[in-house]
Amino acid sequence: MSTTTAYERQVREAGLRVTRPRVAVLAAVHEHPHLDTEEILGLARADLGAVSHQAVYDVLRALTTAGLLRRIEPEGSPARYETRVGDNHHHLVCRSCGTIVDVDCTVGAAPCLTASDDHGFVIDEAEVVFWGLCPTCQAAHASTTSRPHGGNTRV
Amino acid sequence: MSTTTAYERQVREAGLRVTRPRVAVLAAVHEHPHLDTEEILGLARADLGAVSHQAVYDVLRALTTAGLLRRIEPEGSPARYETRVGDNHHHLVCRSCGTIVDVDCTVGAAPCLTASDDHGFVIDEAEVVFWGLCPTCQAAHASTTSRPHGGNTRV
DNA sequence: CCGCCAAACTGGAACGAGTCAAGTTTCGCG
DNA sequence: CGCGAAACTTGACTCGTTCCAGTTTGGCGG
Numbered sequence: 001m002s003t004t005t006a007y008e009r010q011v012r013e014a015g016l017r018v019t020r021p022r023v024a025v026l027a028a029v030h031e032h033p034h035l036d037t038e039e040i041l042g043l044a045r046a047d048l049g050a051v052s053h054q055a056v057y058d059v060l061r062a063l064t065t066a067g068l069l070r071r072i073e074p075e076g077s078p079a080r081y082e083t084r085v086g087d088n089h090h091h092l093v094c095r096s097c098g099t100i101v102d103v104d105c106t107v108g109a110a111p112c113l114t115a116s117d118d119h120g121f122v123i124d125e126a127e128v129v130f131w132g133l134c135p136t137c138q139a140a141h142a143s144t145t146s147r148p149h150g151g152n153t154r155v
Numbered sequence: 156m157s158t159t160t161a162y163e164r165q166v167r168e169a170g171l172r173v174t175r176p177r178v179a180v181l182a183a184v185h186e187h188p189h190l191d192t193e194e195i196l197g198l199a200r201a202d203l204g205a206v207s208h209q210a211v212y213d214v215l216r217a218l219t220t221a222g223l224l225r226r227i228e229p230e231g232s233p234a235r236y237e238t239r240v241g242d243n244h245h246h247l248v249c250r251s252c253g254t255i256v257d258v259d260c261t262v263g264a265a266p267c268l269t270a271s272d273d274h275g276f277v278i279d280e281a282e283v284v285f286w287g288l289c290p291t292c293q294a295a296h297a298s299t300t301s302r303p304h305g306g307n308t309r310v
Numbered sequence: 311c312c313g314c315c316a317a318a319c320t321g322g323a324a325c326g327a328g329t330c331a332a333g334t335t336t337c338g339c340g
Numbered sequence: 341c342g343c344g345a346a347a348c349t350t351g352a353c354t355c356g357t358t359c360c361a362g363t364t365t366g367g368c369g370g
Binding site for chain 1: 247249259272274275277279280281282285287288290292
């Protein structure tokens with residue numbers, strides 16, 4: 001087993017120092033996408049024994065600005081991170097349990113990308129979030145409540 | 156001038172009691188879309204003289220769940236509200252100053268709505284956020300920095 | 311191979327947005 | 341016009357995140 005993992009290399013190539021917390025965090029996020037900061041902290045601690053709260057926040061920010069991580073932040077949820085960067089993919093979030101899964105935007109070229117009127121803005125990214133119920137929660141809700149959510153279902 | 160404004164009617168028709176804070180908040184949001192809670196609180200106070208922090212939070216939640224308001228929450232920003240509900244429109248956010256403007260999604264029927272693979276989810280909404288630079292900030296940045304943001308521009 | 315210094319980490323305090331809880335006021339139906 | 345539920349007030353508190361001051365450490369120049 002090489003101690004010089006691909007993660008170390010990635011960190012180094014991003015122009016950042018290679019430190020244990022950084023590698024641990026990068027590995028954790030890579031293996032478990034969409035975790036929030038606290039969960040990442042947990043994994044990092046399991047890996048290293050002890051890391052400070054702060055170190056993880058610093059590392060996440062450093063890796064994010066270096067482009068190794070992408071930060072996502074669905075409404076009502078703390079920040080989450082993933083290693084899929086630079087590819088065109090979006091997210092599907094369960095309204096009930098908060099589970100997030102990746103989805104690729106099929107429709108050929110980025111659809112809905114060109115706003116009807118850009119108001120003079122220079123648009124550099126279109127972010128899409130799909131809201132719904134995951135299979136598990138569908139089952140759970142079907143048996144208990146009939147309809148948990150109100151109208152406003154238009155898209 | 157009728158004291159029984161359209162706002163009052165709206166509140167009543169939503170099955171909610173008509174109270175001063177509610178009408179004031181609804182009016183404020185209607186006249187100034189995309190304000191955050193604190194700004195709404197300010198307007199409500201200007202209107203009523205005194206309202207508690209809590210009342211505004213309660214009212215915003217009540218009106219939101221009643222479907223009179225829509226809550227939006229761009230990353231890194233506190234919650235904001237608008238009265239355009241039920242129509243298919245999205246938002247354009249300036250990375251630099253945070254300004255938000257509404258955009259209608261041209262492309263006929265909701266595009267990008269169908270994820271390539273829905274993972275078994277029942278999708279009820281697709282939310283689109285366009286990120287970019289508003290005209291004002293473009294000018295400002297052009298004179299100071301050449302390029303404020305990194306890569307990850309794909310969509 | 312050593313020492314230096316910026317970058318990275320530690321611990322703890324602070325902050326802003328939002329929520330909770332207990333008690334008082336007020337809307338509006340009967 | 342009176343009563344009960346809904347709405348409001350005050351104030352404490354939680355949670356995620358950031359700030360700060362001081363210590364440690366990676367890795368390059370000597």
